[in-house]
Amino acid sequence: MQRRHLLTYIGAASGALALALFAGWWQVDGPGAPEPVAKRPLPLTEMDFRMTDQTGTAVGPESLLGNASMVFFGFTYCPDVCPTTLSDISSWLDDLGEDVAQLNVVFITIDPKRDTVAAMAEYVSYFHPAIQGWRGSRDQTMRAAEGFRASYEKVATGGGDYTMNHTASVFMFDAEGQFAGTIDYHEPREFAVPKIRRVLARTEEETS
Numbered sequence: 001m002q003r004r005h006l007l008t009y010i011g012a013a014s015g016a017l018a019l020a021l022f023a024g025w026w027q028v029d030g031p032g033a034p035e036p037v038a039k040r041p042l043p044l045t046e047m048d049f050r051m052t053d054q055t056g057t058a059v060g061p062e063s064l065l066g067n068a069s070m071v072f073f074g075f076t077y078c079p080d081v082c083p084t085t086l087s088d089i090s091s092w093l094d095d096l097g098e099d100v101a102q103l104n105v106v107f108i109t110i111d112p113k114r115d116t117v118a119a120m121a122e123y124v125s126y127f128h129p130a131i132q133g134w135r136g137s138r139d140q141t142m143r144a145a146e147g148f149r150a151s152y153e154k155v156a157t158g159g160g161d162y163t164m165n166h167t168a169s170v171f172m173f174d175a176e177g178q179f180a181g182t183i184d185y186h187e188p189r190e191f192a193v194p195k196i197r198r199v200l201a202r203t204e205e206e207t208s
Contacts, residue, residue, distance in 0.1 A: 039149050040149065040179050041147065041148045041149045041150075041171055041173075041179045042147045042148075042149075042179075043173075043176075043177045043178050043179065044061040044062070044064050044065060044069070044173055044177030044178075045061070045062075045065070045176075045177045046147070047060075047061040047143075047144070047147035047148075048060075048061070048143065048147075049061065049136060049140045049141075049143040049144040049147065050136060050140055051108070051134045051135060051136035051140055051141075051144070052117055052134070052135055052136070053117075053120075053132050053133065053134050053135075054117060054120045054121035054124055054132060054133040054134075055121070056117055059132075059134055061147070061177070063104075064104045064106070064173065064177065065175065065176070065177050066175055067102055067103055067104050067175055067203065068102060068103050068104070068172070068173065068174055068175055068180070068196075068199045068200050068202075068203040069103070069104040069105070069106065069172070069173045070089065070103065070104070070105045070106070070170050070171070070172055070183075070196070071106045071108060071148060071170070071171045071172075071173070072085055072086070072089065072106070072107050072108070072169075072170045072171070073107075073108050073109075073110050073145065073148070073150045073152065073166055073167055074086075074107060074108075074109065074110065074166060075109050075110050075111035075114070075115055075164050075166075076109065076111070076114070076115050076119055076120065076123040077111065077114060077115075077163070077164075078163075078164070079163075081166075081168050081185060082107075084185075084186070085168065085170065085185060086107060086124075086126075086127045086131065087127065088186075088189075088192070089105065089127070089128065089131065089170065090127045090128035090131070091189065092189065092192050092193050092196060093105065093128045093130055093131075094128070095189070095193050096193070096196065096197070096200075099197075099200055100128075100130050102200055102203065102204075103130070103196070103200065104132070105128070105130050105131045105132065106131075106132045106133075106134055107120075107123075107124060107131055107132065107133050107134070108134045108135075108136075108141070108144060109133070109134070109135050109141070110141060110145065110150075110152040110164055110166050111164055112135055112136060112137060112138055112141055113138075115135055116135070117135055120133030120134070120135050121133060148171055150166065150167040150171075151166065151167050152164055152165065152166035152167065153165050153166075168184075168185035169182040169183065169184055169185065170182060170183040172195065172196070172199050173199075174199055174202050174203050175203040180198075180199045180202065181195060181199070183195055183196075
């Protein structure tokens, strides 16, 4: 009888230890960890770049103020990460229902040479209608990436062709343009959607 109680105690203690270790990992190294200060995106109010959306309208960081925002960098020739992420974003937006109206969702191309305004318009049309496609010049794209602390590079694939390596996270900002966290590539919906709802709730508090 004492042995059974001892085993039960050991099992409970081991479970508690495992939970504590998981919680520590989540907050320090896992998805719940804060971004290092040096790598955090600037507030939108401190960014300065000019682009054009898929309708031909001039846009910039100020276009995102007033609502919570989600921003993702990629390119239309992307074979997997970009279409997968935009499909994931589309499903998250479906889960949000009418709250989507309180959210800016922007896909910024890092390949302006091939991604014209028309190409961006066609590409984003394959996903949720709330998703905007932004394109800028090479210099403006670099300025935007620097502000968001996103990275990308051109990689030759032979025969004069190329692909692009790039940051795969989705950046989130509140209505005042303050950085509010990221959603990682392939992050499960049960983690991603609550993150978005928290930013939306934060936005409601700021504007109420």
